[in-house]
Amino acid sequence: MELFDFLLTTALTQRGLVRWSHHRGLKQELYLRKNSTKTRSPRPILLLNIGQLLTLSSVSGNPGPRRGVELGELEIIEDAAVLCVGGKIVSVGTTHEALSDPWIKKNRKRLMEIDCAGKVVLPGFVDSHTHPAFISPRLVDFEKRSAGATYEEIAEAGGGIRSSVENVRAATKSELAAKILAALQQMTTQGTTTVEAKSGYGLSVGSELKSLEAIQLAAAQWPGTVVPTLLGAHVVPSEFKNQSQKYVEVICEQMIPQVSKRKLARFVDVFCDRGAFSEEDCLRLFAAAKRNGFQVRAHVSQLARTALANLLAMNPVSLDHVDHVDEADISQLAQSSTIATLVPGANYFLGIKYPPARRLIDAGVAVALATDFNPGSSPTASMPFVLSLACTQMKMSPAETISAATINAACALRLEQTKGSIEPGKDADMAIFNVRDYREIPYWTAANHCALVIAGGAMIPSHAPPFGAYRIALL
Ligand SMILES: [Zn+2]
Secondary structure, rough: HHHHHHHHHHHHHHOOOOOOOOOOOOOOOOOOOOOOOOOOOOOEEEEEEEEEEOOOOOOOOOOOOOOOHHOOOOEEEEEEEEEEEEOOOEEEEEEHHHHHHHHHHHHHHHOEEEEOOEEEEEEEEEEEEOOOOOOOOOHHHHHHHHOOOOOOHHHHOOOHHHHHHHHHOOOOOHHHHHHHHHHHHHHOOOEEEEEEEEOOOOOOOHHHHHHHHHHHHHHHHHOEEEEEEEEEEEEOOOOOOOOOOHHHHHHHHHHHHHHHHHOOEEEEEEEEEEOOOHHHHHHHHHHHHHHHOOOOEEOOOOOOOOOOOHHHOOOEEEEEEOOOOOOHHHHHHHOOOOOOEEHHHHHHHHHOOOOHHOOOOOHHEEEEEOOOOEOOOOOOOOOHHHHHHHHHHOOOOHHHHHHHHHHHHHHOOOOOOOOOOOOOOOOOOEEEEOOOOOOOOHOOOOOEEEEEEOOOOOOOOHHOOOOOOOEEEOO
């Protein structure tokens, strides 16, 4: 711990912490980021004059995913302030409360003060479904699709996921890491601070391990949080054509145990859909993952309906896409703790039917939103664009899209204790948007109004203030 942080921490703790916290229910404690190799904030940060602070704190005290009407409750504070110390949020309240605090008055010049000038501040987006471990865009597929070919016709003609495999296998780990880091940086510019990153374009033990190592390398260079997922079961690679069971065996007996031993992933994912892996394969892969200490998630019902009952019995953390669900699936999802992650960027890009978000939400399913960033079906790193699609194409309200992209997405990664809301004790991950009303975030379609991002209490380097500065104004 740096000397000033230590002194400040001691001072805050001895004084019973800052008293103006608006938060109800949580004990105000000061947490310090331990053993972090990431860039630390040079000094504590005080955000002032926030026009709308979207805290996402739960009205009912529910720490889990928001369902039904609760999905639209953002708990907004106007003319707000937030104090962050040691990478954590310490206090939340109004600017007046912050400036009246004697300790803040005394130490104000030692804080990095950000005048938000009436802008909107919300928790950094949690993008809980991405595939950044690839080398090239798939422009031939894009052109063919524009000419009318379907996803499956493109795959049958040698395009699709398999066409990304060759150059991932040929790439070095550092080449791949550079591509992943570039994607993460693009995500940050649009307000994302936590990203789930899947492998899945290697499709051999060596190349999947290399992809996960590349994700780890990129994550170490990025100020946000990366959650790695093994997606060896993306499709069956060409060398196992007509022998899919042999490939499933390789994943269960070699890939999963090696990834577990080297602690390279937190989740195991399976593409369980027509043309990929069957329900039976998926259950076998889930069982192998659980034996090796992983939690599981799956891509389902994107191209055709996947029966969900048996998969849900394995308690997956999330089931993603869910475009072709029926009423029975919806009611089973609503009764489960599994998050349904919708990725409308893929529906938009492929020009296919959107998932029934309204029916899912109204039935009580816990819904999250993610980009599904990938080279074949969703080459967008923009969470604001996804929110926009969710409002216009799936009839979610702007408030629902914010909850789905923050607290519910954090639940989809089992990170709800540290991410997804602005409350004392949580990680200081925030996005400041240059708008006056949060509804403008999905409203200004395909625009980027993100003015500043704070991850783990540190300003993202492109926004770092000049050396020695203690105050910046976001005019
Ligand atoms: Zn995906």
